[in-house]
Amino acid sequence: MTTRGLVLVVEDEAPIADLQRRYLAREGFGVHVEPDGRRALDAVRRLKPVAIVLDVHVPGLDGLEVCRTLRAEGDWTPVVFVTARDEEVDRLTGLELGADDYLTKPFSPRELVARVKAVLRRARGRAAVGVHELGALRLDPDSRRVTLRGEEVVLTATEFNLLEALFAAGGRVLDRAELLAGAWGQADYGGGTRTVDVHVAQVRAKLGADCPIETVRGVGYRIGRG
Template identity: 70%
Template sequence: MEQAPGKGLVLVVEDERPIADLVRLYLSRDGFGVHTEHDGAAGLAAARRLRPVACVLDIALPGLDGTEVCRRLRADGDWTPVLFLTARDDEIDRVLGLELGADDYLTKPFSPRELVARVKAVLRRTAGPPDGDRVRELGPVQLDPARRRVTLSGAPLALTATEFDLLGHLLARPGRVFTREELLAAVWGYASVAGTRTVDVHVAQVRAKLGDAAALIRTVRGVGYTADA
């Protein structure tokens, strides 16, 4: 295990050792500490033991697959950012991963530089949105960017880093309609028409967690989304 206290430790769980070594090399070059595991059970144990700043999980792992590792972490109340890797470029797989609480998704073959950029982007989101620390309120929802805390009718609401920043971005400008491409660029840090389905899935996840307050996030057909009381 390599230590890099400045940027923190990233857990990489990948059964193909050449890929794991390549990911470790590029993350290490960028100043991250890296710990690698090669099966799901060991990866889950390492995540619980080491408390990394982020996890890079292959989906097709021996034993527990990556989606099950993510599901168990979320069931533990562990919202460490998760980025999935997979050899399958199927929308059903992508949607399943995001619904389980993953923050981002890369399909093999991938650019190691892009993976590092994605990890850094999700960590920036975890550190807080760039557009101010003021508390945002809309209906029964209160979002505190500085404390990374959301409450619904006074009760804490558990969100992933990406879900938090998506909701925070919408609440920062109530009534403003954002296109999917705008949300993808602002929250995920990249723009791609092919990636706009990711926005839809995350909006659906946030709405599910908001329950009776889900109508606060309104779909503007053919355009995108807005937060509106």
Template identity: 60%
Template sequence: MERGLVLVVEDEPAIAELVALYLRRDGFGVHLESSGDAALAAVRTLSPVAVVLDVGLPVLNGIEVCRAMRAAGDWTPVLFVTARDDEVDRLLGLELGADDYITKPFSPRELALRVRTVLRRSSGPVSDVLQVGSVRLDVGERRAFAGSDEVSLTSTEFGLLSYLMKNPRQVFSREQLLSAVWGYSSMAGTRTVDVHIAQLRAKFGTLSPIRTVRGVGYSADAP
């Protein structure tokens, strides 16, 4: 049974075909594009379940594509493919709304795993409402609120915050959060957790329920 359509945007044909092969083996439909403008058109017309987006695209790069999607209110999960580790913090910057990243050279099997993980975070229970302080999550509808104001979150941000809020006042290490939320603790650095925590705090401001326990990790508690 097909799991949905994944849009793969990659200007190196050999890499694109290899990624497509592994995603199709996992049961996904795949549509390939090689430029940023074509990617935006495909997002609008095809409504993919996820986008695998190379950063180093010609003319309109992956960062600009993701920014345009988020500005249009499109929160389809985005997984960045980047050539350098030192781009990671910038790529997961607060304004971009990326869900995950992977650096070249990468294992296509690992990339397929990460797509599955991002989509698993996007599904969630049928109905569940979580509240810590003034922050409320409607897990069934995938909506987040700071007081009466709705806050737009990526699937990864939503998954991370809901995990903390389901276990209020319990402190989790970065390694525990990687394993529970990302699902592949051995494949990613703990800096990933810090970047997403910073994204959440920026979006919720003074109402953010996330507390840092120095030398240990993070917890959710009323501010």
């Protein structure tokens, strides 16, 4: 019985796709598989999955372009990128496009399931706490909404968690390991501490001059006093 929602697996290698499908199904997920990027876009729009496992190098339209298109359309379904290459440029490009996590082949299918569960936990949020407000910026952990001058700013689940962790610290400086624990739920996240810098840059780009995140050189980040 599927109770966790539908996961879209975008993978052109049938044995790998079947392995992912079987392990996700064992954990209660419904699974739909597409072998190329164009069909994957159609499936996202039609099926509204709870998460997407997206191979970077699928044919038709590669995974990076699929993610770019979805984010441009305002679709922030959690994305776990998969690639055969362990190159930093691929990793950082995917994160800059709004991916929520990243796995390099070969990987354990159990690890994939764990990563999917983790991005869904982040997307669904944690227990409600007080609303954070600073100047024109408002962050509501209960509804997981960020507004700037009353207009909603769309953040990925990880971007939201990072900003929330900084607000919750009350102006205290958090180093990158603490932010990994706060936003990703684990201090030894495989993306490395460079991942924090990428996501901070993304939040700053979305909030512009109103972004309250300050860099403390050689240490980490904090929320400024406004």
